[in-house]
Amino acid sequence: MTTLQTVFAKAKADNRAALVGYLPAGFPSKGGDVAAAAALVEAGCDVIEIGLPYSDPLMDGPTIQDAVHRSLVNGTRIADVMRTVEGVAATGAATLVMTYWNPIDKYGADRFARDLANAGGVGTITPDLTPEESEPWRAASAAAGIDTVFLVAPSSTEARIKAVVDCCTGFVYAASLMGVTGARESVNVAAEGLVKRTKAHTDLPVCVGLGVGTGAQAAEVASYADGVIVGSAFIRRILDAPDEAAGRASVTELATDMATGVRR
Amino acid sequence: MANEGTILTAADLAGNGAYGDDPDVHGKFGIFGGRYVPEALIPALDEVAAVYEKAKNDAEFLREFDHLLRTYAGRPTTLTDVPRFSEHAGGARIVLKREDLTHTGAHKINNVLGQALLTKRLGKQRVIAETGAGQHGVATATAAALLGLECVIYMGAVDCERQALNVARMKLLGATVVPVTNGSQTLKDAINEAFRDWVTNVDTTHYLFGTVAGPHPFPEIVRDFARIIGVEARRQMLELTGGLPDAVCAAVGGGSNAIGIFHAFLGDQDVRLHGYEAAGHGLESGEHALTLTAGSVGVLHGSRTYVLQDDEGQTIESHSISAGLDYPGVGPEHAWLKDSGRATYHGVTDDQAMAAFALLSRSEGIIPAIESSHALAGALELGRELGPEATILVNLSGRGDKDMGTAMKYFDL
Numbered sequence: 001m002t003t004l005q006t007v008f009a010k011a012k013a014d015n016r017a018a019l020v021g022y023l024p025a026g027f028p029s030k031g032g033d034v035a036a037a038a039a040l041v042e043a044g045c046d047v048i049e050i051g052l053p054y055s056d057p058l059m060d061g062p063t064i065q066d067a068v069h070r071s072l073v074n075g076t077r078i079a080d081v082m083r084t085v086e087g088v089a090a091t092g093a094a095t096l097v098m099t100y101w102n103p104i105d106k107y108g109a110d111r112f113a114r115d116l117a118n119a120g121g122v123g124t125i126t127p128d129l130t131p132e133e134s135e136p137w138r139a140a141s142a143a144a145g146i147d148t149v150f151l152v153a154p155s156s157t158e159a160r161i162k163a164v165v166d167c168c169t170g171f172v173y174a175a176s177l178m179g180v181t182g183a184r185e186s187v188n189v190a191a192e193g194l195v196k197r198t199k200a201h202t203d204l205p206v207c208v209g210l211g212v213g214t215g216a217q218a219a220e221v222a223s224y225a226d227g228v229i230v231g232s233a234f235i236r237r238i239l240d241a242p243d244e245a246a247g248r249a250s251v252t253e254l255a256t257d258m259a260t261g262v263r264r
Numbered sequence: 265m266a267n268e269g270t271i272l273t274a275a276d277l278a279g280n281g282a283y284g285d286d287p288d289v290h291g292k293f294g295i296f297g298g299r300y301v302p303e304a305l306i307p308a309l310d311e312v313a314a315v316y317e318k319a320k321n322d323a324e325f326l327r328e329f330d331h332l333l334r335t336y337a338g339r340p341t342t343l344t345d346v347p348r349f350s351e352h353a354g355g356a357r358i359v360l361k362r363e364d365l366t367h368t369g370a371h372k373i374n375n376v377l378g379q380a381l382l383t384k385r386l387g388k389q390r391v392i393a394e395t396g397a398g399q400h401g402v403a404t405a406t407a408a409a410l411l412g413l414e415c416v417i418y419m420g421a422v423d424c425e426r427q428a429l430n431v432a433r434m435k436l437l438g439a440t441v442v443p444v445t446n447g448s449q450t451l452k453d454a455i456n457e458a459f460r461d462w463v464t465n466v467d468t469t470h471y472l473f474g475t476v477a478g479p480h481p482f483p484e485i486v487r488d489f490a491r492i493i494g495v496e497a498r499r500q501m502l503e504l505t506g507g508l509p510d511a512v513c514a515a516v517g518g519g520s521n522a523i524g525i526f527h528a529f530l531g532d533q534d535v536r537l538h539g540y541e542a543a544g545h546g547l548e549s550g551e552h553a554l555t556l557t558a559g560s561v562g563v564l565h566g567s568r569t570y571v572l573q574d575d576e577g578q579t580i581e582s583h584s585i586s587a588g589l590d591y592p593g594v595g596p597e598h599a600w601l602k603d604s605g606r607a608t609y610h611g612v613t614d615d616q617a618m619a620a621f622a623l624l625s626r627s628e629g630i631i632p633a634i635e636s637s638h639a640l641a642g643a644l645e646l647g648r649e650l651g652p653e654a655t656i657l658v659n660l661s662g663r664g665d666k667d668m669g670t671a672m673k674y675f676d677l
Contacts, residue, residue, distance in 0.1 A: 106577030
């Protein structure tokens with residue numbers, strides 16, 4: 001199993017940023033998810049986030065909402081998510097689950113952490129779990145030996161950044177902008193300042209997500225962050241492709257471009 | 265203290281402290297409430313909480329709010345004895361709190377006026393809101409027009425169609441109405457979309473939340489602005505009957521009208537508090553909005569509370585003939601009142617509510633909102649249980665003009 005610590009140490013030794021790709025479980029289909037993630041890994045993604053589809057994704061823009069909705073209509077369950085994690089972890093990428101809090105809460109924090117670890121998952125990103133409410137999940141994750149990644153945002157005060165990074169293991173997720181997920185014309189200028197502010201409070205790697213859609217943007221973010229997170233841009237490629245094979249070819253092309261970007 | 269002759273004091277907003285009724289520093293009512301939102305929104309929620317904390321102890325804010333409640337919303341609203349309706353309740357004396365007589369026709373005006381004033385204090389010029397039936401949207405558009413604020417309302421596309429008249433009202437009042445086409449295209453999806461707008465435009469925008477749900481401090485703020493309903497009603501009951509009612513009844517969707525009338529009675533242990541949720545086509549049908557009666561504890565829209573959800577935490581779509589009760593979550597303070605036993609919650613089916621809707625119209629000449637009709641149906645049953653000596657206060661939270669389309673179809677009028 002590849003850990004986050006290994007990934008970031010290796011990227012640092014190579015003097016580059018890590019590339020993190022996001023895809024929801026069950027998208028574009030059961031089984032098609034692992035194949036698409038494997039294509040991302042093959043093209044140079046170091047870390048894969050598998051999204052756990054949720055009925056009320058209030059931090060996501062239209063692209064991820066669309067993909068998640070399709071997955072839920074296809075009947076994706078948490079057991080399917082765990083199987084997807086297992087398949088993706090087998091490719092050698094460090095594999096996380098990104099999920100809103102309620103599915104973990106309902107499933108049971110200890111049980112979820114244990115099942116995820118058993119599937120080869122290395123941690124979670126929980127975008128709506130704040131430091132104040134995170135204690136049960138951090139305890140369960142520590143017991144299962146998986147990492148807990150939380151988010152900082154451009155609006156975060158110094159005190160909030162400190163509170164968030166104190167809860168993080170693995171890395172810190174810096175949201176580049178005030179808004180929802182989705183590719184943008186340019187990466188917000190606030191991102192660089194946020195990374196700098198975050199690094200003042202932690203030695204953990206800091207990865208930037210939200211709005212990254214091209215190799216050039218990946219290169220720009222890689223110049224100041226330890227990792228570049230890409231989700232909606234990959235999903236858009238799959239949604240626009242005529243079939244799954246074409247979707248994989250399309251994300252391979254984009255991921256290759258991004259992987260070159262983080263090495264520039 | 266408020267100026268002489270006003271109806272509102274700081275104590276009216278702040279609660280009576282009789283029942284551990286203010287949330288803790290993290291916005292928790294027992295295990296319920298809190299904040300489950302993207303970190304990006306935390307500073308905005310902190311700002312709203314701080315500005316509100318200051319405002320509620322500021323005589324000038326109380327004076328402004330009081331002035332609008334009296335001269336614009338039409339407060340205080342009266343109590344009305346309904347003897348002919350009461351005959352169907354085993355002779356128990358039913359008294360209505362007439363929130364239907366407020367400007368815009370529903371209790372929602374109390375909260376929106378308070379929050380619109382708060383928006384000014386936040387230095388923001390734009391408000392957004394979610395709406396199901398359109399009542400909160402209309403109320404928000406009204407307050408925005410009054411105070412010169414830009415206003416955007418998110419409304420499920422299905423609801424836009426069901427409530428075309430309210431869409432037209434909002435537009436006439438100068439608001440932009442955005443139909444939400446994702447998910448179930450109803451209230452819960454409108455809330456998701458409003459949160460997405462807020463996180464994007466939080467520098468300029470206040471999210472004028474419409475019910476006592478959502479992340480802290482919304483459950484507390486909306487409750488405090490709705491609290492005037494119970495404060496008035498308690499005083500008026502003492503004047504009218506010489507005592508407190510045996511029971512207080514209110515409909516519960518998100519729960520703002522219910523908490524508004526319950527709250528002033530929390531310390532009166534002899535006064536029973538009854539909330540009525542929409543049982544839709546009945547519990548067994550699976551088509552209902554019985555969040556407290558049949559849901560389980562989870563997190564929805566930023567708050568820990570009772571939720572209609574499946575075994576893996578996916579939200580289940582609710583159903584009610586009344587759009588205002590058609591919501592799969594509920595305010596965290598109601599979850600707390602339920603678990604602590606201070607209030608009890610029951611289901612009323614579409615058919616029971618519509619029967620009460622028709623009965624009040626014919627026996628008293630008052631056409632109630634279908635939401636409020638759930639509380640009326642509950643009171644009829646409760647009256648028969650408590651007997652002719654009992655006095656029951658019902659929150660008539662809104663009027664039924666908006667429901668005539670539904671009534672025409674249901675009764676084939």
